[in-house]
Amino acid sequence: xxxxxxxxxxxxxxxxxxxxxxxxxxxxxxxxxxxxxxxxxxxxxxxxxxxxxxxxxxxxxxxxxxxxxxxxxxxxxxxxxxxxxxxxxxxxxxxxxxxxxxxxxxxxxxxxxxxxxxxxxxxxxxxxxxxxxxxxxxxxxxxxxxxxxxxxxxxxxxxxxxxxxxxxxxxxxxxxxxxxxxxxxxxxxxxxxxxxxxxxxxxxxxxxxxxxxxxxxxxxxxxxxxxxxxxxxxxxxxxxxxxxxxxxxxxxxxxxxxxxxxxxxxxxxxxxxxxxxxxxxxxxxx
Numbered sequence: 001x002x003x004x005x006x007x008x009x010x011x012x013x014x015x016x017x018x019x020x021x022x023x024x025x026x027x028x029x030x031x032x033x034x035x036x037x038x039x040x041x042x043x044x045x046x047x048x049x050x051x052x053x054x055x056x057x058x059x060x061x062x063x064x065x066x067x068x069x070x071x072x073x074x075x076x077x078x079x080x081x082x083x084x085x086x087x088x089x090x091x092x093x094x095x096x097x098x099x100x101x102x103x104x105x106x107x108x109x110x111x112x113x114x115x116x117x118x119x120x121x122x123x124x125x126x127x128x129x130x131x132x133x134x135x136x137x138x139x140x141x142x143x144x145x146x147x148x149x150x151x152x153x154x155x156x157x158x159x160x161x162x163x164x165x166x167x168x169x170x171x172x173x174x175x176x177x178x179x180x181x182x183x184x185x186x187x188x189x190x191x192x193x194x195x196x197x198x199x200x201x202x203x204x205x206x207x208x209x210x211x212x213x214x215x216x217x218x219x220x221x222x223x224x225x226x227x228x229x230x231x232x233x234x235x236x237x238x239x240x241x242x243x244x245x246x247x248x249x250x251x252x253x254x255x256x257x258x259x260x261x262x263x264x265x266x267x268x269x270x271x272x273x274x275x276x277x278x279x280x281x282x283x284x285x286x
Contacts, residue, residue: 002026005106008099013203017096022125025106025117032108033117040111040186044070052189053111074188078155081148081192084133089146089197091129091161096200097143098124098150101191110190119154119181126176128153129161130169132197143197151191156180213285217250220281221257224264231258232267233279246286254281 001012004026015021025033043050049064056063057077065073089097098120104110105117123130130153136145152158153169162172173180183191223229232238239251258264265271273279 003029003099003103003106005029005032005103005108008103010203010206013096013099013200014207016099016124017092017200017204018207020127023099023102023121025102025121029106029108030114033106033112033114036108036111037113044185053186057189070185071182074183074185075155077188078148078151078183078192079157081144082152082158084136084145084149086133086135089132089134089200090204093197093200093204094129094132094150095124095127096203097132097146097196098130100196100199100203101147101150101194104194104196105190111186112190113184113187116154116181116183116187116191119178120150122176122178123154123160123173126178127162128172128176128178131159131161131166137197142193143195144192146197147192147194151183151188154181154191155183216285217253217257217281220285221254224254224258224278224281225261226263227274227278228263228265228270229278230267230269230271230274231255231264233274234258234282239282242283244283244286247282248286250286251282 001016001021001023002025003023016023040053043053044067047054049055051057051061054065055061056065056073102117102120102124105112130150132146132149134146137143138145149158153160153172156170156173158169159166160169160172161167162175167175170180234251234254236248236251236255239248242248267273
């Protein structure tokens with residue numbers, strides 16, 4: 001899958017997070033990322049005062065950081081935020097989170113180096129999955145804590161699952177032939193200042209709900225056949241009486257699933273009407 005930073009879909013997130021599809025950046029995204037980084041380096045060279053680039057974070061925004069302390073600041077930012085608790089996110093959620101962060105950074109507005117972004121891509125493609133605790137997001141301010149646990153592994157710290165084994169981040173990277181990244185100015189902030197954990201959960205949940213909906217229609221159709229259901233209940237004219245789009249879509253899908261079935265009946269053929277559990281399938285599933 002080619003990541004452009006502009007058109008990622010839920011289906012594509014699932015293809016990568018669950019089915020393991022490999023990813024790479026588009027040429028346009030690479031150009032944007034390099035241009036953005038050059039701009040950050042120009043700021044540093046000029047000694048301009050810019051939040052998160054040449055200053056501290058939060059209440060330390062007025063503290064100017066010297067060039068020699070920049071790497072230490074970025075590293076400590078990640079360490080100080082990697083304080084999540086609770087059960088770990090499922091692997092597919094973490095993979096979705098990684099992909100979504102790659103997609104956000106591919107827009108070319110965050111000032112990270114191409115090398116740094118390619119480290120996440122290599123981890124995702126090699127299926128190195130950081131252990132990310134499920135509690136600790138800062139909500140509207142961002143998923144700084146979950147994302148910090150992801151970045152720890154990029155730095156060769158933290159823990160990750162690799163080939164079914166929980167390993168120290170450094171060992172997991174080493175076994176996959178990936179060099180740990182040493183964060184430069186702006187990169188720590190750029191990597192964790194987003195909402196990719198909650199978006200990953202939403203994507204996986206929506207995909208699961210869609211699959212559940214499809215399975216419900218299929219099992220409903222099989223039940224309908226087994227009980228010689230009356231197809232008239234799903235008639236398009238009947239469904240148009242109500243304004244609910246979901247109901248109409250479910251009824252249409254039931255008609256497709258039962259098309260040419262030899263087990264369905266018409267009203268009055270054997271019985272006057274079915275039980276609610278059959279005739280109200282569109283209303284419930286919709």
